[in-house]
Amino acid sequence: MSIPTIIVEQLNKSFGHRQVLDDIGFKVTPGEMVALIGPSGSGKSTLLRHLVGLTCGNRSQGGRVSIMGREVQMGGRLRRASRSQRCRTGYIFQQFNLVGRLSVMTNVLIGRLGSMSRGRALLGRFSADERARARECLARVGLEELADQRANTLSGGQQQRVAIARVLMQDAEIILADEPIASLDPRSAREVMEILERIHREDSRTVVVTLHQVEVARRYCRRAIALKEGRLYFDGPIAELTDGRLQALYENAGLDELRASASTDSAPEPVRVPAMARVQVAHT
């Protein structure tokens, strides 16, 4: 059995008096593609941010996050990540986080900064090999011909593909994507998900992606982790996330989310699960 690449144990997070993560624990093995789903405000983005140490858990309640065998945080204290560890985790944001006035090419090359010497990084001096590699990364997301264009002249879908190329340039082994398709039209959303899935499949990258649309999660991910009100509601094969469980997951959510979560095939089963019940399925 492979050693987990992501380990989360007893993670708790409160903002003021509001507990937004409640005793979260799960493991992800190398090469998995996992959908992180749940109603708006259930804690998906907060959880993802904990995985890279952008947010730290509560001190009083312990909690541990480890990535690729190294602790990111423990007992509410961040561990200083090594440079190489930081480079091995790529983060994709809903709003792309590109430098709009720079070229597409430079934005992709930025993915390399973490592995360069400080001097070279400060001067932004990239080698011919690095430029060739950046072109390859752009070709993989279908944007090679836009290399010299300013990033802010691209469509949202194209910008997200540049962000993925930047993660490829970073050579990240784990890709964490926080609602990467939330602000995209359906076609761009499909392109972005297909690229992520291809990278996962062809390069054996571990991908954890937060999604609002359950049908998208079903199409691209084998496993789902669902949060409800900050608690782990489901963790297992996405095929076991039945319509009844989904109804219970989204039962207090807005109408739009319910529609987004509705299955496209059979009619939902009228199964009701108590609001805070956990449906935890052993993950193999």
Ligand SMILES: Nc1ncnc2c1ncn2[C@@H]1O[C@H](COP(=O)(O)OP(=O)(O)OP(=O)(O)O)[C@@H](O)[C@H]1O
């Ligand atoms: N820095 C913060 N300070 C205070 N509250 C916060 C902070 N970050 C998140 N929260 C709160 O934590 C809860 C979970 O937020 P989070 O963004 O993780 O949810 P989410 O499931 O990703 O929601 P969405 O799907 O709408 O993005 C929300 O109630 C949010 O308002």
